[in-house]
Amino acid sequence: MLIKHDLSDRRFDGIGFEDFAHMANDQSLSPNEKIGFPDRYRDGFVDAIYADLCVKLPALTRSGVTIADVxxxxxxxxxxxxxxxxxxDQRLIWIDSAPMLAQLPDQGVEKLAARFPEGCIDWCSRHAGMLDVLIxxxxxxxxxAEGNIWAFLDQALSLLAPGGAMLLGDIPNVSKRKRFLSTVAGETFHRAFMGVDEPPQVHYSVPEPGLIDDAVLLGLVARARAAGFDAYLMPQPPTLPMANRREDLLITHP
Ligand SMILES: C[S@@+](CC[C@H](N)C(=O)[O-])C[C@H]1O[C@@H](n2cnc3c(N)ncnc32)[C@H](O)[C@@H]1O
Structure with missing residues (x-):
């Protein structure tokens, strides 16, 4: 299934879980490129990203909590x-493909080589209601684009402890991108970012296969709330590189 990257860089179009596993082993790629980002999307931004995560997930700053990073x-x-x-002294669990996890340190962390949720159903049963943070x-x-977001959400919700919180973050929203590109600021951004004179082509009322839009995100909010959780769509601070076209879904266990 095709994933279109947000704007100009097309090198990482259409990648999925198995492609990431191969990219992890490609020594010609930088660490950012192994996860599908041109360096300019991440270099110098991690402080701002982590600071934003700590505001949205304050438990990240607490001792003794259990955190799963999917x-x-x-x-x-x-x-x-x-x-x-x-x-x-936090318990940190990383869930990703084996080649991707092999790039990361082993000490002081638990690694689960699996595609979430379908590859780790037993682990999920054993950890139901145990996570303070899932990110x-x-x-x-x-x-x-290639799995089942509803199964992903339902399983992730089952893992949260009372008082726990989950952030499905940095989600490209094609509706948000269209709203932005339809403004004067968006046109100016597009011309500068793409290095072109033409205005962006923005098409409404067309199918957008593989892309998340407002309806998908609002559906996730509604489903989480119906399951007894609080759920909120949150903006990213403008200091983040793709804040004009991405947003975060925060879900808390009351
Ligand atoms: C764009 S990278 C993001 C990496 C990291 N979270 C960050 O923001 O720096 C996406 C990562 O998610 C992993 N991934 C994709 N689908 C997954 C799934 N269903 N379960 C676990 N990992 C998955 C990929 O292997 C890849 O490492």
Whole structure:
């Protein structure tokens, strides 16, 4: 299933879980490229990303909590989680493909080589209601394109402890992107970012196969709420590289 990357860089179009596993082993790629990002989308941004995560998920700053990072990839962000987990004596669990996990440190972390949720149903049963934090950052778009987001959400909800919180973060929303590109600011951004003189082509009322839109995100909010959780769509701070076209879904266990 095709995933279109947000704007100009087409190298990472159409990638999925198995492609990430192969990219993890490709020594010609930088750590950012192994997770599908051109370096300019991540270099220098991890402090701002992590700071935003700590605002949305305050338990990340607490000692002794249990955190699952689904789809950690192998760039600087999971290493930041790891540093903090060691410092704060947190239990950190990484769930991703074996080749991707092999790029990350082994000490002081649990690694589960599996595609979530279908590859780790037994682990999920054993950890039902046990997580203080579940994070899947820049992952849901791949699940949407090649998996089942409803199964992903339902299983993730089952893992949260009372008082726990989950962030399905950094989700490209094609509706948000269209709203932005339909403004003067969006046109200016497009011209500068793409290095072109033409305005962006924005098409409404067309099918968008493989892309998450408002309806999908609002559906996830409604489903989480119906399951007894609080759920909110949240903006990213403008200091993040794709804040004009991405957003975060925060779900808390009351
Ligand atoms: C774009 S990268 C994001 C990495 C990291 N969260 C970050 O933001 O730096 C997506 C990662 O999610 C992993 N992934 C995709 N679908 C997954 C699934 N269903 N279960 C576990 N990992 C998954 C991929 O292997 C890849 O490492």
């Amino acid at each position: 789809g950690p990839g192998c760039s600087e962000l999971p290493r930041r989680f790891h540093d903090r987990a060691l410092h704060l 899947a950052y820049s992952v849901l778009q791949y699940v949407f």
